[in-house]
Amino acid sequence: MSARQVTLAEVAKQAGVSLATASRVLNGSTRQVSEDLSERVLRTAEELGYVPNASAQALARNSSSLVGLVVHDITDPYFSCIAAGVTRVAEAAGLSVVLGTTGRRPEREAELLSTLRAHRARAVVLAGSRTTDRAAQSRLAAEIDAFTEQGGRVACVSQAKLGTDTVVPGNRAGGRALARALAELGHKKFAVLGGPSELVVARDRLAGFKAGLADAGIAPPVVINGAFTRDGGYAAAMELLGSKSRSTCVFAVTDVMAMGAMAALRERGVRIPEDISIAGFDDIPTLRDTVPALSTVRLPLEEMGEIAAGLVLDAGGDEARTIRVAGEVVLRASTAHN
Amino acid sequence: MSARQVTLAEVAKQAGVSLATASRVLNGSTRQVSEDLSERVLRTAEELGYVPNASAQALARNSSSLVGLVVHDITDPYFSCIAAGVTRVAEAAGLSVVLGTTGRRPEREAELLSTLRAHRARAVVLAGSRTTDRAAQSRLAAEIDAFTEQGGRVACVSQAKLGTDTVVPGNRAGGRALARALAELGHKKFAVLGGPSELVVARDRLAGFKAGLADAGIAPPVVINGAFTRDGGYAAAMELLGSKSRSTCVFAVTDVMAMGAMAALRERGVRIPEDISIAGFDDIPTLRDTVPALSTVRLPLEEMGEIAAGLVLDAGGDEARTIRVAGEVVLRASTAHN
DNA sequence: GCAGCGCTGGAAAGCGCTTTCCCGCCACGC
DNA sequence: GCGTGGCGGGAAAGCGCTTTCCAGCGCTGC
Structure with missing residues (x-):
């Protein structure tokens, strides 16, 4: 075993050409190589099963064919959809994506970025949602600077103003539109x-939602914070049920949280939507077949991933670009008239 | 911009030591370095914000800190769970995972493996399910050989006998156990x-299921093939409904397919489980809160990913290891007595 | 007292590529 | 006819690390 990998030098020798020529043939060079030499090299490479050493190329070119993707939890459909979009575009461009997961710890984001920098990744898309944690945020900003200084590009999904390209979903607008749609159903008391x-x-989704309620002249909602996960939704819903606030409609800022919340409600014998209406945000594809179908704000998640990858892969000017994608309110069976 | 990256040489010079010493300090070497030199190097590296160039290291060591992960579709919860397990273990070991997606095209698997080989990935876990496509299979086998010859390790999830380490879920046994459990509910006609x-x-899940039915002295089921996706399940269920075969219980070989099937049944006004019972396979976490709760065979997906990563990361002997993980039948509300 | 050993530090040879620079060749133009 | 310029090919200098090999040095053991 461990038959050493065939190198460019071997191909060159075998084909009777110089290293330089072989390199020029096998990798897009601006330089022209004559037809016959070129073909000879190609054939030998094929015969020998030559595969270029990506590390060596990266070293010599000072830029690799890696693009980073940082998410909190690949298990969360929100992130896996974005990841699908990113990988599709990256792979189509002949690049490999290295996946980093933070486990929702903000400081991991900077660590991962540093690793990516070590790998001379040519770009990275940060899909993790931004926190307001000051320390982590500035450490991250420093890493982003270091990364771009080194020549890499950075794009963020859903977190503007880091001075990078960004695809921004209409969190606020979506929340607002949803609130208005729900208000039109006749609900007056929201959580x-x-x-x-x-x-x-x-925060954005919540702020938008509040604004929407205000638009409709409805009192501010009861707000219960909790983890951004299914269990967080479950716990928050339980807390809500305990609180004796008699809301007729609940907005969970995430579909995944909404699922948890619905589980909690069901467990307590609360009927959806007869007793309480509930809506989420994201429109996770995997959840589209649930019963009752969840009202939500649809985000084109995969497309957002594609856009982010596109942003980060074509050179682009120096100024940070911002692409906004709108959320679309989708009312389904989990919300009823009141 | 593009302030070139700090190199080891700069650190060494700044610290007044040789390149060799700096290297020895900053990367685990067997060689001892005196306390004061060592500390001096560490401090300057810190001050200068030194980050080692991973490509250069990979080149010099002839082995990178990359591990590959190949899945069909990261959007599918089955794969994203496995991916979570793999990344957790890999990141804990200080490695980066590069994610490749095949889009369910078998030939992509070999291509991705080749890319991974180019990157000198030290290991790869193949989570995509194996097909019986002869050509793709042999191309893949060749790539696997090339990869291992080069010193990389390969582990597969759920596809034994490629001569690699493998974690094998009890597909057949799970299917069989499920069939028996369903038979005990009194069902006689299965699809x-x-x-x-x-x-x-x-095939394995199906074969197991058939065996289980045979165990219970029940006639073979109607089998309808279709895509391994939600839509495949939907279409297959529609076909089943059209076929006038009056089964009382349906087994979808995947939870995701089961979701599609349930959607189809509901659409046609078939009640679950009153009119038809339905069961899946995998026990996708995201789907656990659906109503009616899906009966299924639970697989510890994340753990499978962790095991695969573990297999592939610790050296291990030369013989291929096989770890079996059992599926556990979980009967829930989607299946009823008949 | 000295050969020999273990230990630390440095010089330098790669690792497999890319790319600059140079060279020889040919077609032109005057 | 010869200078020029363009063009295809090769030699070789890196890219930023690791690691082998050697030098020096303080000890130990006879």
């Missing part, structure tokens, strides 16, 4: 399962 | 939504 208060995505 | 016939995972 929001609000996710962690440090997460700007959660 | 199976069987996935694509080339996929061995699908």
Whole structure:
């Protein structure tokens, strides 16, 4: 075993050409190589089963074919959809994506970025939602700077103003539109399962929702914070049920949280939507077949991943670009007239 | 911008030591370095914000800190769970995982492996399910050989006998146990939504299920093949409904397919489980809160990912190891007595 | 007292590529 | 006819590390 990998030098020798020529043939060079030499090299490479050493290429070119993708939890459909979009675009461009997961610890984001920098990744998309944690945030900003200084590009999903390209979902607008749609159903008393208060995505959706209620002249909702997960939704819903606040409609800032909340409600014998209406945000594909079908704000998650990857892969100017994608309110069976 | 990255040489010079010494200090070497030199190097590295160039290290060591992960579709919860397990273990070991997606095209698997080989990935876990496609299979085998010859390790999830380490879920045993459990509920007429016939995972589950029915002295099920996706389940269920075969219990070889099937049944006004019982396989966490709760065979997906990563990361002997993980039948509300 | 050993530090040879620079060749133009 | 310029090919200098090998040095053991 361990038959050493065939190298460019071997191919060159075998084909009777110089290293330089072989390199020029096998990798897009601006330089022209004559037809016959070129073909000879190609054939030998094929015969020998030559595979270029990516590390060596990266070293010589000072830029690799890696693009980073940082998510909190690949298990969360929100992230896996974005990941699908990113990988599709990256692979189509002949790049490999290295996946980093933070486990929702903000400081991991900077660590991962540093690793990616070590690998001379040519770009990275940060899909994790931004926190308001000051320390982590500045450490991250420093890493982003270091990364871009080194020539890499960075794009964020859903977290503007880091001075990078960004695809921004209409969190606020979506929350607002949803609130208005729900108000039109006749609901007057709302509760929001609000996710962690440090997460700007959660805050934006909540803020939008409040604005929407205000638009409709409805009193501010009860807000219960909790983890950005199924269990967080479950716990928040339980807390809500305990609180004796008689809301007729609940907005969970995430579909995944909404699922947890619905489980809690069911467990307590609360019927959806007869007793309480509930809505989420994201429109996770995996959850589209649930009963009752969840009202939500649809985000084109995979497309967002594609856009982010596109942003990060074509050179682009120096100024940070921001692409906004709108959320679309989708009312389904989990919300009823009141 | 593009302030070139700090190199080891700079650190060494700044610290007044040789390149060799700096290298020895900053990366685990067997060689001892005196306390004061060592500390001096560490401090300067810190001050200068030194980050080792992973490509250069990979080149010099002839082995990178990358581990590959190949899945069909990261959006599918089955794969994203496995991915979570793999990344957790890999990141804990200080490695980065590069994610490749095949989009369910078998030939992509070999391509990705080749890319991974180019990157000198030290290991790869193949989570995509094996097909019986002869050509793709042999191309893949060749790539696996090339990869291991080069010194990399390969582990597969759920596809034994490729001569690699493997974690094998009890597909057959799970299917069989499920069939028996369902038979005990009194069902006599079964249908199976069987996935694509080339996929061995699908075949194994089906074969196990048939065996279980035989154990119980029940006639073989109607089998309808279809894609290994939600839509495949939907279509297969529609076909089943059209076929006038009056089964009382349906087994979809995948939870995701079961979801599609349930959607189809509901659409046609078939009540679950009153009119038809339905069961899946995998016990996807995201789907645990659905109503009616899906009966299924639970697989510890994340753990399988962790095991695979573990297999592939600790050296291990030369003989291929096989770890079996059992599926556990979980009967819930989607299946009723008949 | 000295050969020999273990230990630390440094010089330098790669690792497998890319790319600059140079060289020889040919077609042109005057 | 010869200078020029363009062009295809090769030699070789890196890219930033690791690691082998050697030098020096303080000890130990006879």
